[in-house]
Amino acid sequence: MKNKIIHKAKGLSDRAVAWIFITPTLLLLLAINIYPLIYAISMSFTNFYANKLGREIKWVGLKNYAKILGKEAIWERMQITASFMFWTLLLQAIIGLSLALLLNKKFKGNELLTTLIVLPMMLSPAVVGVFWTYLYNPQVGLFNYIVNFFYDFGSFDMIGSSTLAPWAIVIVDTWMWTPFTMLICLAGLRSIPNYLYEAAEVDRANRLQQFIYITLPSVLPFLLLALLFRGIENFKMFDMVVELTSGGPGSATELASIQLKREAFEKWKTGYSSAYAVILFVTIFGFGNVYVKVMNKIKDR
């Protein structure tokens, strides 16, 4: 009855409206996202140089892939990337979850503090990178001053030393993105229904038991989700690190994504760098897939 009336309503049919609403989005995604991606994949089999447009493009098959995977360099960069990801994700998980648990205690001024803590996340990573070079400056930097205030290490250079530089980028990334983990964990904590705790109280479970058997399992899927997003972003990330250390000293902080940028936009080896990008994409896609499967299993338990 109701449906009939709607069908009689004037204007376009629902079908037409549906397509009018969806088509712009799909067309844009196809043109600006899918087409370039296919283009990049097809270039990865050629010796194309984007700065030599007149030059004949030759099909080289899998040569680019063989060249990249055969070199030590990519494995070194992958190791640097892996350790960067390991430490940032670990620290952001621990600090972010702890902060969320504390904020969930609903004290006065809670909301204002949440807003303040979230601020670093709003900054531009590139601007953050350049500004931290100032804070890390061995002569005038505030960071060095504060560290030396608590314990006198003398002069040290976070960016110039190849042992400290990897930690310099870990610190900045953790400073900037811990709020993200915190927010998602907080969302998870707030979605735990109260009756679970009430039931536990009836069963005389103590606080610690409630935490281990209710809070942790409920928040874990959210934490894992936050880490998935951070992992994908950090694997692709290069803006903050480029501005902070530009991969140096030497190649101490040259993440795979930074090397990719060098090959693509400094050496202009477009074919070669496209193959590199495909390798990185397949890597993150593979890891992401496995991670999501594990995550779903944990969620189902």
Added chain:
Amino acid sequence: MVDTSRSPTESSGFSRKLAALIIIIYAVVTLIPITWIILTGFKSVTSSITYPPEVFFEPSLEGYVNLFTTRTRQSQEYLEALPPPETWYEELVRSREMVIAGPSKFFGRYANSLIIGFGATFLSVFLGALAAYAFSRFKIPLKDDLMFFILSTRMFPPIAVAVPIFIMYRKIGLGDTHLGMIILYTVVNLSLAVWLLKGFMDEIPREYEEAAMIDGYTRMGAFFKIVLPQATTGIAATAIFCMIFSWNEYAFAVLLTQFNAQTAPPFIPTIIGEGGQDWSAIGAGTTLFLIPVMIFTVVLRKHLLRGITFGAVRK
């Protein structure tokens, strides 16, 4: 006796106070760098490079003047031969033995950021709302696959597609233009916008627009007059995320724009004075650049948490 009257998520007074204390300490520590950025913007160039770092200093607008101008150093005789300075900023620059050569590019870059940031945010929220509504209400073939396809576009590394986009844009005349960058950022944001907004649209009861259509609205009319106003929270939350991204984006901006459409993020790190980076000017530029997102965040902070909740719950 177990105290069952106490709600379990409410903790005792002491542990709540302890939690508050730890959070306050964290907030103070984490805000030091941002505070320092803002303070440095009000330092003179000399005071920005003293050691130990000065917490109390004589405020100066040198950073802001340097941010908006380009200057050349002149000899003492040349400066004395000039007519007296007409403005306070000319006087400030002269006192450093320099003259203003012209305006810097900062204003233009900032304007570009505003145009591209707001343009892309508006467009991605608008298109995202249309698509989200269709996905939420209508039978669409392969709906789940299409939704996943839309999400998966988020995983592509920007550098992988930058070269093809660069070539394609140059061919169709979108290279280094505002429109080109707005379209690009819109596309990057669309996946998130569609996913977030679909969650919010699903929550709006269909009865609202059905009632409106019985009253004589068309489907389109009902969408614009009834559904969109109902989805305000979702639109605000989505807008924040799109805004943060397009305002701060660096990779595409640095690779695809040079003169016309370059935004502020690639520009700010390149501000250099004599003998290295001009930290006062960088501090000033960063502060000005931070203001719009800060206002955005503070005004819409309630929606932010709700937006994240939805994004997290919907997957």
